[in-house]
Amino acid sequence: MWWVRRTRYWFSTLLYAGGARLRPGRRTASGGLETPGSCGAELQGELDRFGGVSVHLSRHHTLHGLDAAAFRRLLQAAIQQWRSEGRIAAWLHIPILQSHFIAPAASLGFCFHHAKPHSSTLTLWLGEGPSRLPGYATHQVGVAGAVFDVSTRKVLVVQDRNKLKNMWKFPGGLSEPGEDIDTAVREVFEETGVKSEFRSLLSIRQQHRSPGAFGMSDMYLVCRLQPRSFTINFCQQECLKCEWIDLENLARTKHTTPITSRVARLLLYGLREGFDKIDLSMEELPAVYTGLFYKLYHRELPESYKAATGAD
């Protein structure tokens, strides 16, 4: 049931973040006004539609000069008020330069939910049972490009400079926030100097406790790319070697990673039986709640099956 609760909050938060909010910000605790040392300050929070309250410290100018002990008393009074009002959760959004308010909040049970470069968000579950609040991002996403030239049957591979074992692999790497899977095209160009076009998604790898992911998980996607140029001008800082090598050789050599070898075999199969046997096509579809678009990857579906796309 844990997950079910989480799911509900996932969609709920989705709606909330989408702009739905039952009421505007309001005073959370008149008691806050009487809190000793609060300098007349109170923690004015905004209610969300799920029974939680969010406090943005950057909007509380009355907190300037407040010391940790005074803030703790103020927060303690607010928590009592929120509990009495039946709030299920409290969120504190704290600018990095006001981080001296974090420890007193933690002493009252708050934990970090996440941090961005210049701020952190703490949360305290006030409801019954275990927390049902949604988590933060859990995966980093790496993208690689298998640039395969059908006419020469050669594929573009690199050897990283900073590896213990120098094995052939497809160029690619950790994607930046907001980057799409198919930006493998740009990434391959930046690493090798070779221009290409996105053709399909070939494989998805999920790995947990991934080294280099700060204890989080890793999703690694390999795309099939069609070369548009062939001259290699690879990044010396990044790569030890970069070559066009015969696909058959890449599929057979021991000097490669299991995933590279597997994808090489997929490409061989596609070359002989048709790439429709191995490709996942990409299409943009509209998101229901937000008006945004997302990219969807799946096996090619005949047009006769696509027709309408359900609600929009």
Add this chain to the structure above:
Amino acid sequence: MWWVRRTRYWFSTLLYAGGARLRPGRRTASGGLETPGSCGAELQGELDRFGGVSVHLSRHHTLHGLDAAAFRRLLQAAIQQWRSEGRIAAWLHIPILQSHFIAPAASLGFCFHHAKPHSSTLTLWLGEGPSRLPGYATHQVGVAGAVFDVSTRKVLVVQDRNKLKNMWKFPGGLSEPGEDIDTAVREVFEETGVKSEFRSLLSIRQQHRSPGAFGMSDMYLVCRLQPRSFTINFCQQECLKCEWIDLENLARTKHTTPITSRVARLLLYGLREGFDKIDLSMEELPAVYTGLFYKLYHRELPESYKAATGAD
């Protein structure tokens, strides 16, 4: 080139996190000892193999009782020493109850890299040009299960209780840290009471600025599941409705999300032409550097093509 740098650090950090370290911890700045107000404390850091230095405040008992101003002087002296030694980056690992050290670090240029419930990690780039440090997790991962019964041609769908539009969708939701894609089986059971077995991965959606993802991105994967039980006992807290409905109807109705409708059409295509037309199979493969295993999803590959799996 930005990405290329990032990639190098991705693999480098991978090796580092894997345990490779050139030297043990050592004094970072003898100057630290002379820092006024440092109570004889110094920030003893551990060097990593990439020229960075990490300081774990939890290991610095001499910092207890140190105020923010004194810590700032201590850190400032350490930064000067690290720069003189040619360090390219500094990492501060700060227990939540020592968060009063965050603001002084920020005043010297440190930013949050990430936070876990009871600690935060700050970083300061000391090298030339823009930071080449690896980022933190950027995606949340949601998983859904399309439980399809070939004999009755019915598929299991739900309507969430907390949606603006009540449309049919496949049961599933945000995955917990460390969960696999194929745990859609457990998630479907917890939400609907229906038991099933993993058959394949059908689609991958990537969405950015995803509402409910705290400004981060979202990866949503739909699996094909084979039912092992049919009695519905759905979570009232989570769902408004849960039914087995005819696949043809799900593919045609407007009362569904675009991705649900698309996957329903994929299932129809698979039902008529063979599920091998739509499935991605899953296999565990060994990670090269860590001895861990990961799950790899791609089109079914004939055994004759698999043979060896490259280096292990």
